Amino acid sequence: MEDLQTLAKQWLHQGIEFVQSKETTKLFNATYVLFLAIIMLFFDRLFRPKKTNIVLFSGLSGSGKTVLFNRLRDRSSHRGVVTSMEPNEGTSVLHTKLTMSGITKPVHLLDVPGRSPKLEEYLPLATALVFVVDAMDFLPNFRAASEYLYDILTNASAVTNKIPVLLCCNKTDKLTAYTKDFISKQMEKQIEKLRVSRSAISTANDFTLGIKGEVFSFSHCQNKVTLAESSGLTGETDQVQEFIREHFKP
Ligand SMILES: Nc1nc2c(ncn2[C@@H]2O[C@H](COP(=O)(O)OP(=O)(O)OP(=O)(O)O)[C@@H](O)[C@H]2O)c(=O)[nH]1
Numbered sequence: 673m674e675d676l677q678t679l680a681k682q683w684l685h686q687g688i689e690f691v692q693s694k695e696t697t698k699l700f701n702a703t704y705v706l707f708l709a710i711i712m713l714f715f716d717r718l719f720r721p722k723k724t725n726i727v728l729f730s731g732l733s734g735s736g737k738t739v740l741f742n743r744l745r746d747r748s749s750h751r752g753v754v755t756s757m758e759p760n761e762g763t764s765v766l767h768t769k770l771t772m773s774g775i776t777k778p779v780h781l782l783d784v785p786g787r788s789p790k791l792e793e794y795l796p797l798a799t800a801l802v803f804v805v806d807a808m809d810f811l812p813n814f815r816a817a818s819e820y821l822y823d824i825l826t827n828a829s830a831v832t833n834k835i836p837v838l839l840c841c842n843k844t845d846k847l848t849a850y851t852k853d854f855i856s857k858q859m860e861k862q863i864e865k866l867r868v869s870r871s872a873i874s875t876a877n878d879f880t881l882g883i884k885g886e887v888f889s890f891s892h893c894q895n896k897v898t899l900a901e902s903s904g905l906t907g908e909t910d911q912v913q914e915f916i917r918e919h920f921k922p
């Protein structure tokens with residue numbers, strides 16, 4: 673009996689020593705930190721704004737975003753649209769191929785007026801972005817359009833979320849419209865100039881664009897840039913729909 677008591681005392685003593693030892697304190701601290709980290713991660717996931725299935729339409733004023741938006745939303749062109757003051761929101765059931773068999777759900781479209789500061793607000797929510805360029809009146813506007821696209825491709829949300837961008841050369845129903853290859857080449861050259869001038873003066877933009885030491889090409893962007901031609905007016909929107917379908921997560 674005495675032996676048992678002595679053994680029990682020994683165990684108790686060893687137990688107290690273990691609890692008081694530095695190793696145990698370290699173990700408790702590590703467990704506590706891990707527990708806190710898990711709780712923080714859980715709340716971060718719970719309250720972080722969710723990336724939603726929004727397809728943004730952006731580009732200079734007059735490039736044809738609203739006509740394209742209306743065409744995709746309800747297949748009408750609403751010819752003679754005036755300059756938009758506020759973003760237009762709507763949903764579209766894409767009406768070619770897959771949707772014919774009812775597989776694709778409606779897509780949330782958001783038409784943001786040219787150079788609207790609201791674009792920054794919507795970029796973190798975007799799944800994809802359609803950058804509309806007027807392919808007919810391209811030459812007088814391409815510097816401004818390139819600058820706008822440069823700002824989007826260096827925007828923190830756009831880059832970190834790797835938002836796919838469709839460079840949509842619109843108004844191709846006009847014979848005088850430039851091709852998507854011509855347009856993308858000219859814009860690449862203009863963006864190259866902007867890269868050089870902007871990096872020389874400041875770090876105003878969030879991310880640098882392209883590969884250092886190489887002439888700029890859209891293929892160097894962190895965001896996947898795809899080219900397309902469209903005419904919102906005559907309803908030639910297949911390439912835009914194809915792009916949306918590719919990046920839309922049902
Ligand atoms: N030929 C031709 N004209 C178009 C096409 N799409 C739009 N337009 C014309 O271009 C002008 C501008 O179109 P909008 O859709 O209002 O342009 P927007 O990009 O929404 O302009 P903001 O709202 O000011 O940013 C209108 O006169 C349209 O009729 C097209 O595919 N072909």
Ligand SMILES: [Mg+2]
Nearest residue numbers: 737738755756
């Ligand atoms: Mg508009």
